[in-house]
Amino acid sequence: MSDMAASASITTPPHEVDECRGVLRVYSDGSTWRSSKPSFNVPVNGDGSILWKDIVFDPVHDLQLRLYKPASPSLPKLPVFYYIHGGGFCIGSRAWPNCQNYCFRLASNLQAVVISPDYRLAPENRLPAAIEDGFMAMKWLQAQALANNPDPWLTDVADFSKVFISGDSAGGNIAHNLAVQLGAGSLDLAPVLVRGYVLLAPFFGGTVLTRSEAEGPKDAFLNLELIDRFWRLSVPMGETTDHPLINPFGPVSRRLEQVNLDPILVVVGGSDLLKDRGKEYAERLKNWGKKIEYVEFEGQQHGFFTIDPNSEPAKALMLASNLINKPRSTKRDIFMKHSISHIPKTPNDHKKEFEAVLVHFS
Template identity: 75%
Template sequence: MVLLSGKMLFFDSTHDLRLRLYKPASPSTTKLPIFYYIHGGGFCIGSRTWPNCQNYCFKLALDLQAVIISPDYRLAPENRLPAAIEDGYMAVKWLQAQAMSEEPDTWLTDVADFSKVFISGDSAGGNIAHNLAVRLGAVKSKSEAEGPKEAFLNWELIDRFWRLSIPIGETTDHPLVNPFGPQSRSLEPLDLDPILVVMGGSDLLKDRAKDYAERLQKWGKDIQYVEFEGQQHGFFTINPNSEPATQLMQIIKTFVVEKST
């Protein structure tokens, strides 16, 4: 009886780095979460090919009913830190590229849920997992991870904007970026003025904006969320004479009138 299916791929050909994927052989009625396992070894020894590491990945795939990704990383002393962290980051970037690719590897994409990604590590691998969490900041929303690459505002551009604009050494959990981040001031006790949030249904930032509106609504704030199905980021300025843009203008006018009385 075949319980598992596996596959090995390059994720960084420059450094000859590969990753091994594992998934349950039996088809699932729902898509599976993705779980990274990064091996240990004090950054100096170890390999994803060690029997104990491979056996653990087998068990993870079966017990979690998940797609397991076990990547290589460069070892010291030939490659001192942060080489291993950079390699871990590239392994995650590989997955993001699969999520946005027009020609993805269907062995993965047919079964994987890109909105449910977990990163773990053993010993030195745990340190890598921590540093990836810090570097990546807040987890990408479903709309960011699965949004079309050809979108006017795509994930790569969003990521570049954040890296160029946030304070050096900070992440996207900075209070000026994420109003619900760990260091952000609580908005619940504040007496906020009325707020109108408008998003295009295909905007990669949609999930974050919707979450913002829903949280404030739960706290009793006067906030209205409007979503235009199929519209991209900035649709009302890109095509100001379109029907959605015209509808939005009326919504804004109504909001201004109602909140002015």
């Protein structure tokens, strides 16, 4: 290299090579910039009926989780419901208003303790960092259940034998990987007992495009270009989207036929580019005898339940989630009381699907 070229390479400032929803910028020298503001500019809708606070669950990486509980709970002990946020493994936070508002609704409607953990984000921390952090958030709950001096804010109301793990998009991917890692009965978490998983539009990938990815609209909320960008920034260095943490059915992925799993509910929007991956996931696991159900909301985009939480589909999804905290007879009463017309038409028989959910989460 000439002296002039060498000088130019030193003085040329880094330039932007990737950008994610205005809150993450990645530069040519590998540096990043993150906004202190969320990408969803919505007000926080807390009204005092739900109490919340933050806890550091991993001091090594300075990771926090946000706890929620009803101010006047309906039961002496409440189920525990994890909600792991989405964001393509690159953006998002427990503190973003859209996440907080959804957790308010979960805690209120489910009458549950809701735990919303953060995790390390890419590209600064590529996979498997986020999966490891999801597991650490579960081990924190176990430590509370076993502690001689636990936090009474949590332990006075939490039923550690009734835990559910839910994740949205990238959070759904984390929830899946936790289900595989923990296995049926979650023995490594005793006395914490996971009863089931809710995967909301799980963020799976693969080197071969699905039909919904290839033919989905370019102006979708989560379009193919953005999907590719998220994977480009989060896939382990030197790997592809057939990595086992990304593609459950990739050429080197663990054979899930041989894994015992707790019940899983998969929820997708009919207009979500990730729809086909979620549907294939549910169909394959069901064919292998796993306790899994699939619900598709016709015409709904990725993340419809947090983007428009007051929509009829979002309310229907909240109703389905609410079934986890009711006796079986009451669940059937609730299901019959809310006629199927409240749920948008889909290719699935929703009555059959939601009755299956009753069996799963009884």
